[in-house]
Amino acid sequence: MTDLARAFSAVAAERRSLRAFLPDPVPREILHAVFTDAARAPSNCNTQPWVVHVASGAALAALRETLPARFAAGEFSMDFPYDGQYDGIYKERQYGAAKALYDAHDIAREDKARRQQVFMRNFTFFDAPHVAFVFLPEPFGLREAADVGMFAQTLMLSLTAHGLGSCPQTALSFMAGPVREQLGIDDANKLLFGISFGYPDPDDAANRCRTTRAVLDEVVTFHDGI
Numbered sequence: 001m002t003d004l005a006r007a008f009s010a011v012a013a014e015r016r017s018l019r020a021f022l023p024d025p026v027p028r029e030i031l032h033a034v035f036t037d038a039a040r041a042p043s044n045c046n047t048q049p050w051v052v053h054v055a056s057g058a059a060l061a062a063l064r065e066t067l068p069a070r071f072a073a074g075e076f077s078m079d080f081p082y083d084g085q086y087d088g089i090y091k092e093r094q095y096g097a098a099k100a101l102y103d104a105h106d107i108a109r110e111d112k113a114r115r116q117q118v119f120m121r122n123f124t125f126f127d128a129p130h131v132a133f134v135f136l137p138e139p140f141g142l143r144e145a146a147d148v149g150m151f152a153q154t155l156m157l158s159l160t161a162h163g164l165g166s167c168p169q170t171a172l173s174f175m176a177g178p179v180r181e182q183l184g185i186d187d188a189n190k191l192l193f194g195i196s197f198g199y200p201d202p203d204d205a206a207n208r209c210r211t212t213r214a215v216l217d218e219v220v221t222f223h224d225g226i
C-alpha cells in the first residue's frame with residue numbers, strides 16, 4: 001500500500017458526523033484550502049453544478065436566531081420532497097443511526113422531549129462557527145445532485161484532514177426559503193443540504209456517536225466472470 005493510500009484510508013475512516021463545535025472560527029487560508037479541494041470533485045461534463053454559500057459571524061448568528069423559531073412555527077419550505085420513510089434494511093440502518101445518536105446522549109428511545117431537543121440543535125448548527133449551504137441551481141436534477149454530493153464529501157474529507165469536523169444536514173433544507181431570504185440568494189438556487197463545520201468539541205456527548213457500516217459483500221458485487 002502506498003503512503004497516499006494509507007493517508008487516504010485514515011482520513012476516510014476518521015470522518016464522521018460531529019454535532020458539537022467550539023466557537024473558534026476557521027482561519028481564512030484553511031477555508032480557502034478546503035473549498036479548493038472540494039472544487040476538485042468530478043461532475044457531469046465538468047459542469048460543476050454546485051453553488052455554495054458559507055455563513056459565518058453575524059450572518060450565521062442571525063440565522064441561528066430565527067431558524068429555530070420559524071421551524072417551531074411550522075414554516076417549512078423545502079425545495080426537494082422529503083418524507084423520511086424507509087423500508088426493510090434501510091429502515092434498520094436508519095434506526096441504527098438514530099440509536100447511536102441517542103445512546104451517545106444517553107437518551108431513552110421513549111424520551112421524545114429530549115430527542116426533539118437534540119433534533120432542534122440542527123437549527124442552531126450545533127454551535128458551529130460556519131455553515132456551508134449547498135445549492136443545486138435550476139434546472140438541474142438527479143444527475144447533477146450526484147455531482148454536488150461528490151463536492152460535499154470531498155469538502156468533508158478535506159475538513160477532516162485539516163483537523164476540523166462537519167455534519168451534513170438535510171434538516172437545514174427544510175428551511176430553504178428563510179435561508180435564501182436571509183442570505184439574499186436567488187430563488188433559482190435550490191437548497192440540497194447544509195454542512196455545519198468547525199473545530200469539534202471533544203468533551204460534548206454528541207461527539208461520542210459512532211455509526212456502523214454494512215459489510216462489503218452486502219453493498220458491492222464483484223462480477224469477475226462472463
Ligand SMILES: Cc1cc2nc3c(=O)[nH]c(=O)nc-3n(C[C@H](O)[C@H](O)[C@H](O)COP(=O)(O)O)c2cc1C
Binds near residue numbers: 171
Ligand atoms: C445528505 C445528508 C444529510 C444528513 N442530514 C442530517 C441531519 O439533518 N442531521 C443530522 O444530525 N445528521 C444528518 N446526516 C448525518 C447522517 O446521520 C450520518 O452521515 C450517518 O448516520 C452516518 O454517520 P457518520 O456520518 O457519522 O459516518 C446527514 C448525512 C447526509 C449525507
